[in-house]
Amino acid sequence: MKDDKSDKTPNWKSDFPIEKKKATHVSRREFAKYLGLFSGALAVGNGAIVIKSLFFPEENLKGEHFVCNEADVPVGEMFQFNIEGSATVPYILIHLEDNKWRSFEQKCTHLACAVRYRADINQIECPCHKGYFNADTGDVIQGPPPRALPQLTVVRKEGKIFVKASEKEQTV
Numbered sequence: 001m002k003d004d005k006s007d008k009t010p011n012w013k014s015d016f017p018i019e020k021k022k023a024t025h026v027s028r029r030e031f032a033k034y035l036g037l038f039s040g041a042l043a044v045g046n047g048a049i050v051i052k053s054l055f056f057p058e059e060n061l062k063g064e065h066f067v068c069n070e071a072d073v074p075v076g077e078m079f080q081f082n083i084e085g086s087a088t089v090p091y092i093l094i095h096l097e098d099n100k101w102r103s104f105e106q107k108c109t110h111l112a113c114a115v116r117y118r119a120d121i122n123q124i125e126c127p128c129h130k131g132y133f134n135a136d137t138g139d140v141i142q143g144p145p146p147r148a149l150p151q152l153t154v155v156r157k158e159g160k161i162f163v164k165a166s167e168k169e170q171t172v
């Protein structure tokens, strides 16, 4: 007796007669449509960023903000912190040498990766595209970052570290 089960087309196939070739084929027109939609979404996103930066500039920090105790960060170490009210901007505090402290935004000025201090080369490194910044000034040393890291002024008081909006001259 012949088993004719293998010859039978499953029920679902006869209910939904879709050819695999047709189902996976993307026509030139469809491709162009998706490309157009994707490009349009990118353009809208870029436009929103430009508008935000032009009409809603980030506010400068006001007042002094406590970061940590001096004893918490030995020489050559970095301390990451946020400031209340500006949780979207992470900062770093660096203890460069005895009584010499620096603080910068932790977002790389290229594509906003988190930077870190490397004591072995005394520079701030962005691991994403090998950008390097001067740990004293925040200036770009090498790599794609277009500008220096925004810097805060460090204030020391009775063994405690505070930061405030940058002044032209370093106080510490």
Ligand code: FES
Pocket (backbone or CB within 6 Å): 108, 109, 110, 111, 112, 113, 126, 127, 128, 129, 130, 131, 143, 144, 145
């Ligand atoms: S994001 Fe820092 S170098 Fe590209």
